[in-house]
Amino acid sequence: MKSTSPKSSWFSSSLSSFxxxxxxxxxxxxxxxxxxxxxVCTVLIVAAIFAPVFYNPTNLRTVGIQFAxxxxxxxxxxxxxxxxxxxxxxxxxLALGAVIVVQTEAGSSLIVSLMQALAVAAAIGLINGFLIxxxxxxxxxxxxxxxVFIQGARLAYTKGQxxxxxxxxLRMISIESVGFIPAALIVWLIVNIIFIFLxxxxxxGRWIYAVGGNPFASRYAGIxxxxxxxxxxxxxxxxxxxxxxxxxxxxxxxxxRLGADYNMNSIAAAIVxxxxxxxxxxxxxxTAAGVAxxxxxxxxxxxxxxxxxxxxxxxxxxxxxxTALQGFRxxxxxx
Amino acid sequence: MAVTFDEASASVASSxxxxxxxxxxxxxxxxxYGLIILIAGTATIFSDTFRTPxxxxxxxxxxxxxxxxxxxxxxxxxxxxxxxxxxMMARTVALxxxxxxxxxxxxxxxxxxxxxxxxxVGVALGGVNGLLITRTHANPFIITFGVAFILRxxxxxxxxxxxxxxxxxxxxxYDTKIGIIAVNVIVMAIIWFLVWLFTTRIRxxxxxxxxxxxxxxxxxxxxxxxxxxxxxxxxxxxxAALAGLFVxxxxxxxxxxxxxxxxxxxxxxxxxxxxxxYGGRGSIVGTLxxxxxxxxxxxxxxxxQVNIYYQQLLLGFVVLIAVAAYRSPxxxxxx
Numbered sequence: 001m002k003s004t005s006p007k008s009s010w011f012s013s014s015l016s017s018f019x020x021x022x023x024x025x026x027x028x029x030x031x032x033x034x035x036x037x038x039x040v041c042t043v044l045i046v047a048a049i050f051a052p053v054f055y056n057p058t059n060l061r062t063v064g065i066q067f068a069x070x071x072x073x074x075x076x077x078x079x080x081x082x083x084x085x086x087x088x089x090x091x092x093x094l095a096l097g098a099v100i101v102v103q104t105e106a107g108s109s110l111i112v113s114l115m116q117a118l119a120v121a122a123a124i125g126l127i128n129g130f131l132i133x134x135x136x137x138x139x140x141x142x143x144x145x146x147x148v149f150i151q152g153a154r155l156a157y158t159k160g161q162x163x164x165x166x167x168x169x170l171r172m173i174s175i176e177s178v179g180f181i182p183a184a185l186i187v188w189l190i191v192n193i194i195f196i197f198l199x200x201x202x203x204x205g206r207w208i209y210a211v212g213g214n215p216f217a218s219r220y221a222g223i224x225x226x227x228x229x230x231x232x233x234x235x236x237x238x239x240x241x242x243x244x245x246x247x248x249x250x251x252x253x254x255x256x257r258l259g260a261d262y263n264m265n266s267i268a269a270a271i272v273x274x275x276x277x278x279x280x281x282x283x284x285x286x287t288a289a290g291v292a293x294x295x296x297x298x299x300x301x302x303x304x305x306x307x308x309x310x311x312x313x314x315x316x317x318x319x320x321x322x323t324a325l326q327g328f329r330x331x332x333x334x335x
Numbered sequence: 336m337a338v339t340f341d342e343a344s345a346s347v348a349s350s351x352x353x354x355x356x357x358x359x360x361x362x363x364x365x366x367x368y369g370l371i372i373l374i375a376g377t378a379t380i381f382s383d384t385f386r387t388p389x390x391x392x393x394x395x396x397x398x399x400x401x402x403x404x405x406x407x408x409x410x411x412x413x414x415x416x417x418x419x420x421x422x423m424m425a426r427t428v429a430l431x432x433x434x435x436x437x438x439x440x441x442x443x444x445x446x447x448x449x450x451x452x453x454x455x456v457g458v459a460l461g462g463v464n465g466l467l468i469t470r471t472h473a474n475p476f477i478i479t480f481g482v483a484f485i486l487r488x489x490x491x492x493x494x495x496x497x498x499x500x501x502x503x504x505x506x507x508x509y510d511t512k513i514g515i516i517a518v519n520v521i522v523m524a525i526i527w528f529l530v531w532l533f534t535t536r537i538r539x540x541x542x543x544x545x546x547x548x549x550x551x552x553x554x555x556x557x558x559x560x561x562x563x564x565x566x567x568x569x570x571x572x573x574x575a576a577l578a579g580l581f582v583x584x585x586x587x588x589x590x591x592x593x594x595x596x597x598x599x600x601x602x603x604x605x606x607x608x609x610x611x612x613y614g615g616r617g618s619i620v621g622t623l624x625x626x627x628x629x630x631x632x633x634x635x636x637x638x639x640q641v642n643i644y645y646q647q648l649l650l651g652f653v654v655l656i657a658v659a660a661y662r663s664p665x666x667x668x669x670x
Contacts, residue, residue, distance in 0.1 A: 086476075140417065140476050141602075141612050148599060149651035155644040264484060267477065277474045309491030316484030320467065323481060327473030 025332045032329035035322070036272045036289035043296045051303045059303065061182055065174065065250050067295045068184035070265055071288060072191050073243040076236030077266040078287045079195070082212045083232045084279030085132060085139040090266055092150035093121055093237050094244035094259040099154055101245060102166060102254045110167050117241050124150070125237030129230030147263075166248050174249030184246050191239065196284050208232060212279025264315055269294050272322040276330050294318060363609030363617075367624035371631060378635050385638055388515055395520045396509075398630040400578050400585075401600055402523060402623070405608075406530050407574030408601040409622045410567045413534070415547040415614025416468070416475035418571045421601060422594040423486035424460045428453045428579030430493045433589020437500035446505050454576045460486070461572020465565035483598070490591065498589030508584035519581070527623055534619050543567055547614025603654055604629050 047054040054060075073090055080087045097117040101110075124146065131142040176183045199205035210218045211228045219225050243262070248254050273290030275282025297318065301310045358365060378385040404421050411418040432453045439445055464482055468475045511518045534540040542563045545553040550560050582593045608625030610617025632653075636646050 138612050141606070144599070144602075145651070145654045148647075149655045152644075152648035152651035156648040159644060264480065268481075271477070277477070307492070309488045311488070312491065313485050313488030316481045316486075316488065319481035319484065320478060323473045323477045324467060324471035328471045331472035 020332055020335070028325070028329050028332055032326055033274050033286070035325065036274065036286060036293050039272075040289055040292045040296065043293065043300070047296070047300060047303075051300060054300065054303050059299070063295055063299050064182050065184045065246075066299070067291060068182070068188035069243050069247045069250070070262065070269060070295060071188045071291045072246065073240050073262050074266040074269040074287050074291050075191055075195050075284060076239035078270045078273075078275050078282060078284060079199075079208060079232045080139075080236045081267075081270050081275045081277065082208050082279060082282055083229050084212045084215065084277075085229060085233065086143065086267065086277075087128065087233060087236045087240075088140065088143040088263050089124065089128065089146040089150060090236065090240040090243075091259050091262040092147045092154070093124055093240040094247065094262055095254070096150055096154055097121060097241035097244035098166075098248035098254045098258060099158060101170065102248065110169055114245075117245070118238060121237040121241035122234050125234035126230060128237065129226075129233035132233070133226035133229050166252055166254070170245055170249035171252070172249070174246045184250065187242070187246055191242070192284055192288065199284065204228070204231070209280050212281070214280070261315070264319065265294055268315065268319040268322060271326055272318060274326070276326060277323075278330050278334075281330075290322075361609075361618070364621045364624060367608060367621060367628060371624060371628050374628070374635065375631055378631070378638070382635075382638055385635065390634070392515055392517065392520065394627075394630055394634050395523075396517050397634070398626050399519060399523045400581055400594070401597065401604060401630060402527070402626045403574045403578040403581065404594070404597050404601040405604040405622050405626050406526070406619070407571035407578075408598075408605050409534075409608075409610055409617075409619055410543060410570040410574075411475070412602075412605050412610050412612060413543040413547045413614055413617065414564055414567045415550075416564070416567065417479065417602065417612075418464065418568065419476060419479040419598055420460070420464060420483035420486060421479075421571060421575045422597040423483045423490065424457055424572055424575035425579035425582065425597070426490050426591070426593040427460065427486050427493075428457050428576045429583045429593045430490055430498065430589050430591065431456055432580065433498040433501060433583060434493060436502065436505070437498050437589075441500045441502040443502040443504045446502065450580055453580050454573060457572040457574075457576020457579070458569050459572070461569040461575070462565065464572065465568030468568065469561040469564050494589065495591055497586075497591065501583065501587055501589070506584050506587055508581065527619070531619050539563065539566060544615055547611075547616075549615070600629060603650075 073094065077087060077090060097120070100117040100120060101113045128143050128146055131137045131146075132139050135142075172183065173187055174182070174184045178186055199208065207218070207223050207228045210221070210223055211225050215225050218228075240262075244259060247259060251258070269290035270282065270287050271277070271290070272293055273282065273286030273288070275287065294315070297314050298311050301308065301314060375385075384390055404425065407421055408418060432449050435449055435452070436442075436445065460482075464475075464479055467473065467478050467482075471478075508519060509517075513521070534543065542553070542558045543566075545556065545558050546560050546563045546567075553563075554560050578597075579593060583589060586593070604625035605617075605622050606612055606625070607628060608617070608621030608623070610621060633646075636649070641649070
């Protein structure tokens with residue numbers, strides 16, 4: 001496709017007249033794939049030199065649990081991104097699950113409240129999926145609307161107060177140690193094994209990549225495109241609730257701000273790890289590396305004693321750089 | 336993409352045709368102004384306070400901040416993007432200008448230069464957004480989301496407490512009145528008119544629609560797509576800066592909570608006003624309706640003394656209904 005604009009300056013030149021060399025394409029592609037693991041190693045080395053406190057066992061434990069929570073949520077977000085969608089309601093769902101379990105814990109048995117939380121999450125995921133596939137609402141808008149609705153519902157329900165004690169079982173699956181490792185990491189590992197198997201070895205996994213790669217072709221190939229998307233959204237919401245339960249087990253109480261950053265961070269982690277916005281490309285190893293990078297950076301802000309608002313700037317910077325890199329990579333690869 | 340072409344030609348044809356076509360095409364605008372008349376009418380009958388002239392002029396004045404942000408948001412959404420950093424840009428401008436006022440002992444002579452500087456800051460931030468998005472082909476939603484986080488960190492670095500030292504002359508921007516109507520309301524009316532002219536009569540304004548409708552066809556029609564996109568984000572930054580400056584004069588201090596949550600409200604106002612979130616369709620007249628509707632609703636809620644938490648829930652509910660009632664281009668095509 002040729003640009004038809006007669007004049008072109010740096011400011012206005014349309015990139016369609018831009019001819020990348022094969023080498024540039026190759027380098028950008030490699031950078032997109034390996035940026036997260038390489039950055040993680042670099043950060044670990046830098047931490048060893050400048051902030052040895054980081055390797056303190058207590059701190060490693062904290063990092064491990066934070067990594068597990070974000071890791072669980074990011075698996076769901078990756079699935080949703082793989083089918084060319086996005087879920088901005090994960091943070092609200094995450095907090096909602098904790099609220100449900102803590103509030104109902106007083107009255108009913110733990111199993112019942114856990115089932116309630118999972119059912120609510122599945123319902124939210126289903127509604128998200130339906131709005132996006134059957135009503136044709138852009139994913140950003142549908143899940144953003146859901147975010148506001150859930151936050152409103154939670155505020156109306158809790159009146160904005162911090163609440164409750166967290167059931168012992170949740171404390172157990174979060175901060176108990178199994179040998180050396182916090183239990184949260186084991187939950188994360190189980191989730192990852194299940195979904196790596198699902199994505200690599202099952203028909204559903206192939207469908208997810210196919211739908212993200214080309215929805216129209218998938219439809220002609222007889223794949224139930226709408227249902228694959230709805231399933232991805234449902235899984236994402238359920239994993240968000242699971243993340244919320246582990247997180248509340250770690251923190252020990254449920255407050256208004258619980259989990260507010262998880263939208264941003266789960267998307268950033270997946271994108272940093274090489275998942276494309278355009279769907280159909282990315283994997284859970286990359287996402288795990290992205291999660292590790294984000295959690296390490298956020299923790300280093302604390303360990304190095306920098307003002308806490310650096311965390312915001314750090315999150316934003318990682319997201320912008322990763323999005324820019326991946327966007328450029330997809331643009332080059334698609335030519 | 337013959338479909339988009341059909342839509343474009345259809346809109347050209349109907350502008351010259353009969354009344355029915357006009358009503359059908361602008362259905363959302365009639366709907367929203369009908370809703371405004373309904374709500375305002377009901378409130379006028381049942382509330383003594385609502386119908387007082389001072390309350391009415393108050394509503395108009397309160398609508399200015401949301402109005403400025405919604406205009407900027409409209410420019411971006413018309414191109415098919417979205418600007419999440421709009422509230423943080425407004426806040427950055429407000430805090431930077433407040434800091435400078437405080438630094439120079441609130442010298443009234445600096446008001447004009449500092450207003451200009453504020454506008455420059457906003458335009459520059461918008462330009463950064465636009466260049467990041469067009470140069471790297473990244474997703475606008477995520478890029479501006481990341482930039483919003485970076486700016487949040489920057490704002491916290493500037494100040495976490497209200498900044499005092501705004502010269503009292505500056506507060507006149509908010510206070511000056513002719514009779515009962517505030518001067519800023521009149522200025523705002525002129526701005527709305529100019530923006531309407533811009534989007535309907537000026538080449539760049541029309542280019543926003545073309546790019547939102549189909550970037551490819553716009554490029555083939557010799558429209559500089561990337562330049563138009565950058566302009567959209569620059570305009571968004573410009574109006575965010577105006578909003579920040581206005582908040583500054585309203586508060587009288589540099590408030591670190593400036594424009595909190597306004598991004599979402601601006602998107603709601605634009606979407607409720609009937610501008611397609613896919614870009615390319617809708618009118619700035621609808622945005623004005625959306626802004627007035629939200630402002631009147633909030634005023635009525637306050638007069639009815641609805642609990643703030645339930646207000647959130649109601650807003651979320653309204654949004655979810657608006658989202659569910661959303662018509663995708665797909666349904667428009669077949670219908």
